[in-house]
């Protein structure tokens with residue numbers, strides 16, 4: 587498979603409560619084909635509308651455009667949850683062999699954080715929380731369909747994701763802002779977001795129209811993952827690949843610099859779904875291809891790489 591398939595999720599869209607089994611089985615087959623192939627799928631009619639996405643992007647853009655001293659108090663590493671908060675330009679290298687990524691980010695990992703940006707970004711907390719919960723609902727639906735696609739107990743994945751949105755689960759809504767690029771200042775091998783695969787179970791990605799995201803397919807070629815209005819891009823992450831004994835594929839992806847002369851900024855909203863901190867992840871086919879691993883231990887080990895062994 588050398589393109590990313592588009593699947594119509596209407597039968598199990600967030601507004602639908604009762605869905606016949608045969609429709610779930612059909613969705614399961616379509617999603618399985620995508621996740622065993624390129625590892626990415628676009629879902630159309632998920633129930634999350636483009637205007638919800640632009641609403642979140644416009645408040646986070648206001649935050650990213652604040653002067654540095656207004657953002658610094660919210661830095662990642664200053665909250666009880668170590669992953670929550672603001673990440674400055676070039677602070678993170680998703681490809682640890684390359685210079686820091688040309689992006690800023692804000693991670694919402696703890697909905698119960700005590701301090702939220704307010705000045706100049708009225709409604710920030712409420713808007714983030716609402717969108718986080720929408721992403722949570724969609725993710726649980728996708729996890730159910732994935733289990734059905736594999737012919738497993740439909741709850742096999744969701745029962746390890748009972749605590750999303752609480753402090754016992756590190757799922758994260760990350761707003762990303764890729765500012766204008768002045769080519770004179772770009773370092774060797776520096777891009778907007780270095781080559782990486784995601785760490786947890788699945789990831790939802792909502793992009794602004796500016797191109798740049800690329801996914802490595804099974805032939806090891808990078809293919810474009812363009813913005814497609816009315817869709818959300820969903821991909822398998824590393825812990826899910828391990829959980830499914832490599833049946834579902836966690837594909838490497840990256841965000842390139844804009845072409846010379848393109849003065850566009852880029853934004854994306856990424857919802858990283860992570861199993862509950864205490865969940866033990868054991869190969870779902872009953873094999874022992876990988877030993878059981880604690881979900882939080884696995885995540886923390888991966889963070890050590892992208893932030894430079896701390």
Ligand SMILES: O=C(O)CCC(=O)C(=O)O
Pocket residue numbers: 762779784791793799839840841853854856
């Ligand atoms: O900005 C994007 O489109 C994707 C970013 C990404 O892959 C990530 O943050 O893990």
Ligand SMILES: [Fe+2]
Pocket residue numbers: 782783784839
């Ligand atoms: Fe990613």
